[in-house]
Structures are given as structure tokens and as C-alpha cells.
Amino acid sequence: MLKPFFKVLSPGEALELFKAFEPLHQESISMCDALFRVLAEPLIAEEDVPGFNRSTMDGIAVRAADTFGASESSPALFTLTGEIAMGELPDMKLKKGEAVRIWTGGALPPNADAVVMIEHVEQIDRTTVEILKSVAPYENVVRKGEDFKAGDVLLPAGHRLRPQDLGMLAAMGKSEVTVYRKPKIAVLSSGDEIVPVHETPRPGCMRDVNRHTISAMITEAHATPVWIGIARDNLPDLASNIDRGLSEADAIVISGGSSMGSRDHVIEAITAYEDSEVLLHGVSISPGKPLILGQVNGKAIIGLPGHPVSAMVCLQQFVVPLMRRLEGETSLGPFLHPCIHAHLRRNVPSKEGRTDFVRVRLEQGNGQLFATPVMGKSGMVSSMVRAHGYFIIQTDCEGLYKGDLVKVYLFSDWMEGSLEKEYLSGHETAGRSACPVLTASQQERLSRI
Numbered sequence: 001m002l003k004p005f006f007k008v009l010s011p012g013e014a015l016e017l018f019k020a021f022e023p024l025h026q027e028s029i030s031m032c033d034a035l036f037r038v039l040a041e042p043l044i045a046e047e048d049v050p051g052f053n054r055s056t057m058d059g060i061a062v063r064a065a066d067t068f069g070a071s072e073s074s075p076a077l078f079t080l081t082g083e084i085a086m087g088e089l090p091d092m093k094l095k096k097g098e099a100v101r102i103w104t105g106g107a108l109p110p111n112a113d114a115v116v117m118i119e120h121v122e123q124i125d126r127t128t129v130e131i132l133k134s135v136a137p138y139e140n141v142v143r144k145g146e147d148f149k150a151g152d153v154l155l156p157a158g159h160r161l162r163p164q165d166l167g168m169l170a171a172m173g174k175s176e177v178t179v180y181r182k183p184k185i186a187v188l189s190s191g192d193e194i195v196p197v198h199e200t201p202r203p204g205c206m207r208d209v210n211r212h213t214i215s216a217m218i219t220e221a222h223a224t225p226v227w228i229g230i231a232r233d234n235l236p237d238l239a240s241n242i243d244r245g246l247s248e249a250d251a252i253v254i255s256g257g258s259s260m261g262s263r264d265h266v267i268e269a270i271t272a273y274e275d276s277e278v279l280l281h282g283v284s285i286s287p288g289k290p291l292i293l294g295q296v297n298g299k300a301i302i303g304l305p306g307h308p309v310s311a312m313v314c315l316q317q318f319v320v321p322l323m324r325r326l327e328g329e330t331s332l333g334p335f336l337h338p339c340i341h342a343h344l345r346r347n348v349p350s351k352e353g354r355t356d357f358v359r360v361r362l363e364q365g366n367g368q369l370f371a372t373p374v375m376g377k378s379g380m381v382s383s384m385v386r387a388h389g390y391f392i393i394q395t396d397c398e399g400l401y402k403g404d405l406v407k408v409y410l411f412s413d414w415m416e417g418s419l420e421k422e423y424l425s426g427h428e429t430a431g432r433s434a435c436p437v438l439t440a441s442q443q444e445r446l447s448r449i
């Protein structure tokens, strides 16, 4: 007997369900392992950095006031009293008209407040120099605490650490950080016709594409994929694979078996657990409509549609936000929004009440950027490979016209969930305004994808 979708939700409603899971536990790790991990506590500076007034140039340290009025036509004479060794904190006090040699990064003497660059200093004899340019107080100096001060909140909890953030941890001597545990996501393929990549499929069978696209996308989202296996189209086999997934991971992603056929067992497998709930079956997007979200003992079980394109779209739009939620991420992290505006090459019809993800190829012509929809059904992985990115046709739109300006999300960096962004930033609109012209190097990059 066929089972109907019990309730198709809008993508916004579905996204809320995916984001309702609790973040994982916290752990303390070495900063050397902390790249792209998410802070569980705000990072608060414990000391001033730098801890002393520091020269940013090679030159001579002076009291700025002594240089006022100096110029090429009217140089000021200074007595050179010595040189500040790197790594030393000098205690000598400069008297009026005195200067001391200093190198980039060196500590200024207590009463010096500026550095004259070596280029503006003429050596007259061993102890006398003249300067050809005055300096303002704190010119060529990073002041004590100017980078950051003790007590400053440098990064909030929920921030995903980027390379520059690790630099700041290093600068403040924080060798250990408290982060959220990195989610482990069990990956499970399903279907009697699916064979592993190293096997030659019998007629009627197909190689397992989803294992690889899904695992790669999980890795790209900085979580850890845990391969479980290929479940056969029967409830006991699927259930025992889900059992393994539940014991080894924080959430499970199953591809295939999400639809309404008699061999689609994901819903039954979820509801067979005592503490379980099916939160979603069906979302008004294309491709990807038969998406499932359930929970078993508080762990998310996601049933992705089996078609490779549908599985990737659902993973990107819903499972990436779930993984970010499990990892406690609240900031945009290192993921800026890689999108570009382009004019549609042809009309693209859509159905009201459905959000469409349309794969496109980008090309440059007449100084403008154009997006050509890539043909191909959601079972064809080549349609993803041929595309540079995708644009979204919103639910209340019946289609777009040739020439309309669309926002294309690029696959090469498609980490940053676009739907989530659309809901944050309001409605996506298409118009006919000018689109950006690519630079020669951007065009070159595009042609290589």
C-alpha cells in the first residue's frame, strides 16, 4: 500500500525543525587543533597586547615634541644615546634632544612616544643625527594594549575559528580552547540496486554516488562523516544499520527510501523506536520534496531523497544548518556569502507554492554575466557537475524571464546555506538592473570550473 506524505512544510518551517536540536557537549582542545572549531565560551583577553609600546618601523625612538618643526630645510639635531636590543624592555629615559636607535617591533623607552623612520634620519657623526621630518605622538608606534586590552571580549561563544583567530589565541598565550564537540554524522545509503564504487553493477544496478557526495559535503562543513554501509530495501536491514549509526554518531543521514513506495522504509524504521518522532516528511522544494526528519532518543535521523541532486540540495539547505547547530555555531564563521548576480539566458517556469533550486552555468558576454539553466533530471549527477551554481525561485513566483537578474550561489564555496540567508535577509527579488562585470582573472577561474 502506498503511504502519502503526511504534511509538506515550507522550506522555512522545515529549516526551523532542523535547527531545533541541542548543541553537543563541550571539550577543551589544543589551539593547534582548533581551526574551524566553534568556541563554546567567549574569548576574553587576559592581558594587554602588545604589553609595551612597540615600534612599527626601523628608525630612532624620540619624544615627539622634540621633533616639532623639523623639516628637510630645517632639520633637528639629536644625540644618539644607544640602541634598543630586540626582546629587551629598555629602562633608560630620554632627555630633551636625545634619541635611541630602534628596530621594527622593538620596545620604546618609557618616555619616548614616537619613532622617526630611518629614511628621515641623517647620521652626522657617531652620536649625532639630524632628522628631516617631525613625527606626531605615537607615530610609527603600536601602543600598549592597542591590539587588544585585558578584559576585551575578542570573540563570542558560537564563533567558528578562522586562521586569524588562531593568531589571536597565540598572541594572548591561550594554548587550550573550549569548543563544541565536532559532530559525527553517520552516512547510510539504501537500495537493493546500489553497489559500492569498486563493484561493476549488474544490469539494473547503480554505483553508490550519494555516499561520496554526502560524505564530502559533511567534511566540507567541518563535521566528520562516519560511513555505515548500504542498507538493503527491507526493514530489518535498514533498522540494524540505523542502530549502528545511532551508536557511532550524533546524527544519521540516510539516502534513498524517503519516498512513498513500498520499499521505502525510513519512516517505519524511525517510528519503530520507542522514543522517536517523525518531525517532517515532505518539503515544498524541487528537487528534494520527499525529505524526512525524525528523532530517535534526541538524535536527528535524516532521510534524504535518493536522487543524487535532490540529496545534495537537501543536505546543503537543511543538514548543513543542523550540523552547524549541533556544533553550537551562531556566527557566520569563516563563510562569507559566495554569490554573484547574472542575467538569465532564458525563461524559467516554476510552480507557485514550491521553491525551486535551478542549476546554472555562468558565462560572460558583452561585458555582462549570464546564467544558463543546466538541463538534467535530479537523478543525473552530471547536471551538478556541469553547473557552476544555482539560483532560487521563491515559492510565490511562477517563473522568471530571460534577462532577469538572479543571484547565483556558487558551488565551489557553497558551504554557506543560501536558504538560511534568504530567510534572514528577506525576500529574494529578481530585477533587470545591471550585473557585475567579471575581471579577467575571475573569467579565467570560471572557465576552469
Ligand SMILES: Nc1nc2c(c(=O)[nH]1)N[C@H]1C(S)=C(S)[C@@H](COP(=O)(O)OP(=O)(O)OC[C@H]3O[C@@H](n4cnc5c(N)ncnc54)[C@H](O)[C@@H]3O)O[C@H]1N2
Residues within 6 Å of the ligand: 189, 190, 191, 193, 194, 206, 207, 208, 209, 210, 211, 255, 256, 257, 258, 259, 260, 261, 264, 287, 288, 289, 290, 304, 305, 306, 307, 308, 310, 378, 379
Ligand atoms: N509516485 C511517486 N514516486 C516518486 C515521487 C513521488 O512523489 N511519487 N517522488 C520522486 C522524487 S521527487 C524523488 S527525489 C524520489 C525519492 O526517492 P527515494 O528517496 O525513495 O529514493 P529511492 O527510490 O531509493 O531512489 C531514488 C533514485 O535514486 C537512486 N539512488 C538511491 N540511492 C542512491 C545512491 N546512493 N547513489 C546513487 N543513486 C541512488 C535510486 O537508484 C533511484 O533511481 O522518488 C521519486 N518517486
Ligand code: MOO
Residues within 6 Å of the ligand: 285, 286, 287, 288, 289, 290, 305, 307, 310, 311, 378, 379
Ligand atoms: O524531489 Mo525529487 O528530488 O524532485 O527529484
